[in-house]
Amino acid sequence: MATKAQQHIAIIGGGPGGLMLALVLQKKGIRSTIYEREISDQNAKRGGSLDIHEDSGQLALREVGLLEQFQAIARYSGQDLRLFDKHGKIHIDNVADDNAPGDRPEIDRGKLCELLLNALEPGCIRYGYKLVEALPLDEGKHELRFDNGHTDIVDLVVGADGAFSRVRPLLTDAVAEYTGISRVDLSIDSTAHPELAAFNSRGSMFALGDNKSISGQLNGDGRIRVGLSFRADRDWLDHCGVAFDQPGEAKQQLLTYFDDWAESLKSYIRCADGAIMTRRIYTLPIGLRWDTQPGVTLIGDAAHLAPPAGDGVNLAMRDAMELALSIVQHKGDLVKAIETYERKMFAYSSGSAQMSYESFNLMLSDDAVTKVKNLLEKFLEGADSSE
Template identity: 45%
Template structure:
């Protein structure tokens, strides 16, 4: 196969894993990213990468040892607290040598993959409006600045609100009924030592039937805090809140969590930054499309799911599987078909498992949530097809 013109829309970890693996196989590829630089925004909290998905993708990309140097096995610690008493009701401490799903900051992982790419691979500040099939098996990128460019394959790795997806599907993400409000604590070990001890080395969570408060230790003493609420998507409008008014949002959250233990409320009360509103959306279970030559999707653009610890893993696996298919087929369109035949059933099984998890978490403790997530990961792995 002659070297095809390949474009990836979106410089998240799934798209970058695809680009890295393509380059490993000698293919040229361009990644178009709307953000103006690698540091234009915070990249999110920590990720646990699983052996048969995220770690398998890093092995395929030739970056597994670099990942191990940055990963934190101790980040697998889980502390479950009673929301009213603040008592420790569940504690999992990774044993010596445990490394089944070590944690890594999303920003560190993204930086690791970015640094491995050929110079100039990512074109920053290149937002797109749409992707359209040209009719000869190629696809056209329509950029925000009015210019266009044609490619033999455009890969939509541009997330939940993908501008690539409409070329393949009319699906629109639906609100789940849950919203996460995120904030953070900086330099927690020295500035917030009691809260740092509360969180531990990994994840701390407390759950009632209406809300969940969790915190994750990232590298450098940074802690991300998440309040997950069952609220309408426009909850802040109904409450008369300006989301940029950190003091007002803080007061509202403290009122919502009234009756929770003071140590837990300290994660909100003493936060060092503003609050980010993250309503959770999903694509339909079994989301699929009729194959269109020249265009495909990966990650959240293809199979947006609830945040149960599998999305990032699957996005990276999608990326490396697509790149490997391109490298091992003599015909580009057949390579994309082979990838879609592998990815779409896997994504459907994962989405169904997430939906079953959401419906069957019965209790109000983090133990229920954790055991359900373990069951989910087993379901995902059982749906894996070697490829």
């Protein structure tokens, strides 16, 4: 068995999970290499603000000594939360208490990843390396083949490569399935629209009705990220006829889907500027497990992709911490380290994936406002009583 000093650990993917794994290992004196398909860091472009939980994401940040830096830039006011029906009537107006910081402050994805990247030793991440396949060899080793022609033989390959992981097929036949929900993402300069900014709050708002939703989330750069969600066939975004590449025309077409919604809510489409993005929401089977294999494992979305409901990045960072600490604890025995990590990860991630799946579906269900209101009130009561 290779000793700890000799082991070559490859992490596929430089998202929050991969970066955190390399950083915890680095703090423990273990070298690893991240292989990222993009030619430079693209995390800032991949979505908006993320809430980082005290009992998962923040634990990992504490482990790598970055909790104080995180707290200095995190937006505690971003925990404001508003729920509307399609007529613009407000059903929940939760204002974060500035004197009693909550346990789920917000940070922009780009800022979080910048924090991790700045703490990593130079040269630990290789950009422009897209994994094409990983082939099992003897004694748990794997040969990695990249699209730039590079190959490498490693003692441990960790798939931190997200929803469509190229490492996952080594462990399971499960693939990410379309949930039946598609999203259109727009963005608004809140400083140019003070009325809308006040309506939105300092955090997030959701307006629900007719199995659709409009959501708005204020980001650290002053822009409101807007999401329009629809129940739709997998191909709907391609054949719905909305000219997504011509924002002016697309906005007019998108407004027709919300014809009888309140003007205050339609402003989220009217005031949008810049490019319009589309995405389909995917999930892995809830409670996915596999038999431990030598020399390979998964973290984050590659392991337990679920619809976005506020847990994904937290789980990815917790996975990273648990795996790294297990490698340290089991010294050179990588099989034992993987087995211990996976057993623990399966237990905490399956409950969270189930909750994400249920709450996400509730948002686009019949009488969604009443159901989501009940759920949020329980959640907010729980948050109050735990302080």
